[in-house]
Amino acid sequence: MTANKLKELKDRALKVREHIIRLSTDxxxxxxxxxxxxxxxxxxxxxxxxxxxxxxxxxDRDFLLLSKGHDVPALYGMFVExxxxxxxxxxxxxxxxxxxYWHPNRNIPGIEFHSGSxxxxxxxxxxxxxxxxxxxGQNRVIVITGDGELDEGSVWETLHVASAYKMNNFTxxxxxxxxxxxxxxxxxxxxxxxxxxxxxxxCEVRRINGHDFEQLEETFFQLPFSNHxxxxxxADTMRGKGLPSIQERADRWFCNFTNDEVDSLLKExxxxxxxxxxSETLIVR
Amino acid sequence: MNYQELIKQTALADDRFVVMTAENRAVxxxxxxxxxxxFIDTGITEQTMIxxxxxxxxxxxxxxxxxLATFLIYRAYEFVRTDVGIAHLPVKLSSWIAGFLSxxxxxxxxxxxxxxxxRGIPGMTVFCPADEQDMLAMxxxxxxxxxxxxxxLNIRPSVIKHEPFKTGKAETIxxxxxxxxLVYGMLFEQAFKAKEILEExxxxxxLVNLRSLKPVDEETILKVAANSKLLVTIEDHFLTGGLYxxxxxxxxxxxxxxxxxxxxxxxRWFRPGLLSEVLNYEGFTGPxxxxxxxATLKEQNGVxxxxxxxxxxx
Numbered sequence: 346m347t348a349n350k351l352k353e354l355k356d357r358a359l360k361v362r363e364h365i366i367r368l369s370t371d372x373x374x375x376x377x378x379x380x381x382x383x384x385x386x387x388x389x390x391x392x393x394x395x396x397x398x399x400x401x402x403x404x405d406r407d408f409l410l411l412s413k414g415h416d417v418p419a420l421y422g423m424f425v426e427x428x429x430x431x432x433x434x435x436x437x438x439x440x441x442x443x444x445x446y447w448h449p450n451r452n453i454p455g456i457e458f459h460s461g462s463x464x465x466x467x468x469x470x471x472x473x474x475x476x477x478x479x480x481x482g483q484n485r486v487i488v489i490t491g492d493g494e495l496d497e498g499s500v501w502e503t504l505h506v507a508s509a510y511k512m513n514n515f516t517x518x519x520x521x522x523x524x525x526x527x528x529x530x531x532x533x534x535x536x537x538x539x540x541x542x543x544x545x546x547x548c549e550v551r552r553i554n555g556h557d558f559e560q561l562e563e564t565f566f567q568l569p570f571s572n573h574x575x576x577x578x579x580a581d582t583m584r585g586k587g588l589p590s591i592q593e594r595a596d597r598w599f600c601n602f603t604n605d606e607v608d609s610l611l612k613e614x615x616x617x618x619x620x621x622x623x624s625e626t627l628i629v630r
Numbered sequence: 631m632n633y634q635e636l637i638k639q640t641a642l643a644d645d646r647f648v649v650m651t652a653e654n655r656a657v658x659x660x661x662x663x664x665x666x667x668x669f670i671d672t673g674i675t676e677q678t679m680i681x682x683x684x685x686x687x688x689x690x691x692x693x694x695x696x697x698l699a700t701f702l703i704y705r706a707y708e709f710v711r712t713d714v715g716i717a718h719l720p721v722k723l724s725s726w727i728a729g730f731l732s733x734x735x736x737x738x739x740x741x742x743x744x745x746x747x748x749r750g751i752p753g754m755t756v757f758c759p760a761d762e763q764d765m766l767a768m769x770x771x772x773x774x775x776x777x778x779x780x781x782x783l784n785i786r787p788s789v790i791k792h793e794p795f796k797t798g799k800a801e802t803i804x805x806x807x808x809x810x811x812l813v814y815g816m817l818f819e820q821a822f823k824a825k826e827i828l829e830e831x832x833x834x835x836x837l838v839n840l841r842s843l844k845p846v847d848e849e850t851i852l853k854v855a856a857n858s859k860l861l862v863t864i865e866d867h868f869l870t871g872g873l874y875x876x877x878x879x880x881x882x883x884x885x886x887x888x889x890x891x892x893x894x895x896x897x898r899w900f901r902p903g904l905l906s907e908v909l910n911y912e913g914f915t916g917p918x919x920x921x922x923x924x925a926t927l928k929e930q931n932g933v934x935x936x937x938x939x940x941x942x943x944x
Contacts, residue, residue, distance in 0.1 A: 499681070505675070
């Protein structure tokens with residue numbers, strides 16, 4: 346990766362994180378989970394995926410589905426940076442007159458499918474991958490799941506089927522931020538050794554640092570990892586990445602910051618002092 | 631013509647069709663060789679099958695999904711509701727052995743709340759053919775529609791020749807001022823027998839094969855309610871949420887009522903056994919239905935509309 350490209354991606358990721366922070370007030374957002382997958386989403390839409398707003402009807406394009414739908418602020422932030430969505434539209438967050446709320450809605454151009462109920466989009470993505478195969482297309486279908494989401498049996502059921510059908514155009518990416526809603530995954534339903542589990546389900550697995558653009562590039566451009574297996578990428582990430590004041594804090598799952606906190610967090614994102622947070626913690630949504 | 635032949639011809643004529651099953655191949659056994667990649671058996675994974683069907687439908691396919699009724703729509707209910715329902719995708723659900731057709735399987739396999747659950751999903755259409763010929767008359771229009779659809783498959787032999795099908799229209803076999811039997815699905819045969827017995831007793835008996843439970847033929851139901859002394863609903867379904875509930879909703883909406891004798895399963899599963907045993911034990915054979923109607927008519931003796939009789943079938 347050239348130094349220019351790396352800088353471009355990092356700058357973009359900062360912009361996307363700014364959007365996420367701004368979406369975390371006046372009703373709030375799932376900030377931490379959005380921040381953890383921000384780099385992943387920035388990488389995928391910055392030259393890897395064959396998708397553009399103009400090409401949504403192109404039969405040869407790629408597909409990205411967000412199964413952990415509560416991180417949709419990262420996607421909307423990216424859509425703004427790509428020019429797919431007016432920045433001002435983010436002001437409609439949680440207004441019933443628009444479709445921008447805590448989970449994705451496919452009325453927003455670029456959103457492939459709604460999600461919010463965990464464990465669904467691996468199967469929906471596999472259906473899309475199956476359609477691509479029937480057509481004889483070279484499309485790549487990528488689904489991002491959370492790590493807590495892996496508690497859902499339907500994820501594993503779908504991997505079983507994807508393996509049986511040798512779906513090499515299907516890739517499942519785990520945003521392994523090590524937290525589920527209230528606590529560390531390993532303190533509730535331990536997931537490790539995760540690579541072994543995916544391998545046992547017939548997948549070809551890579552594990553990388555999900556915040557390292559060079560690793561992301563190196564790994565994603567190797568897809569498919571096998572010609573007769575589905576691919577899995579475990580992207581180790583950090584919940585709340587970029588904001589030390591909420592990073593890896595179990596009580597900062599859903600965040601509804603005050604306007605002052607937002608201002609301070611935007612500075613914190615750019616390297617200034619940690620924010621003293623006074624807004625409510627452990628908000629249940 | 632049978633179900634497999636119909637789906638084969640449909641899929642061969644239109645490559646949008648994909649035949650899926652969660653390892654229930656009862657009526658589609660010969661299709662893998664014919665359809666190639668467009669036959670997808672996901673194994674015993676109803677949730678994955680429905681999720682995949684949504685993905686396929688999103689890309690313009692028309693998936694027809696097969697599994698035993700209870701697993702197809704109960705195990706995968708949230709997938710049907712969330713992936714098919716919210717997106718309003720043309721996924722076609724072909725349920726096997728719904729209602730009494732699960733005969734000896736026991737309550738795990740008794741889909742007797744399927745109509746209630748499916749009609750509760752916005753945009754979902756619900757169909758229950760009386761027999762194989764009725765089903766074959768209904769399916770082409772159901773599959774051609776842009777809406778999601780739930781169909782109780784039924785390959786039992788026909789007792790009459792059915793009319794052509796139109797979504798939302800019931801088939802009126804006869805009209806009768808004494809009593810009208812409203813029925814759907816495999817109990818049509820028993821309702822038909824009951825009608826013959828009652829006619830031998832000199833009664834004028836109406837018989838309506840509902841076919842389409844959602845949308846339902848409100849006009850026909852209101853018409854027979856106004857023209858008969860007694861309405862009888864006959865269904866292999868819980869009393870809650872099925873035909874009895876549907877007509878109650880229609881009456882309330884239209885500020886009317888009727889004398890209604892429901893044959894349904896009231897707050898309980900049915901006793902498993904061979905189908906003939908089940909029908910007899912549960913009181914759903916033609917003669918049993920006729921006898922209860924006769925008794926009700928005598929008791930009612932021309933009394934005008936009064937609250938529905940909730941105690942039937944116990």
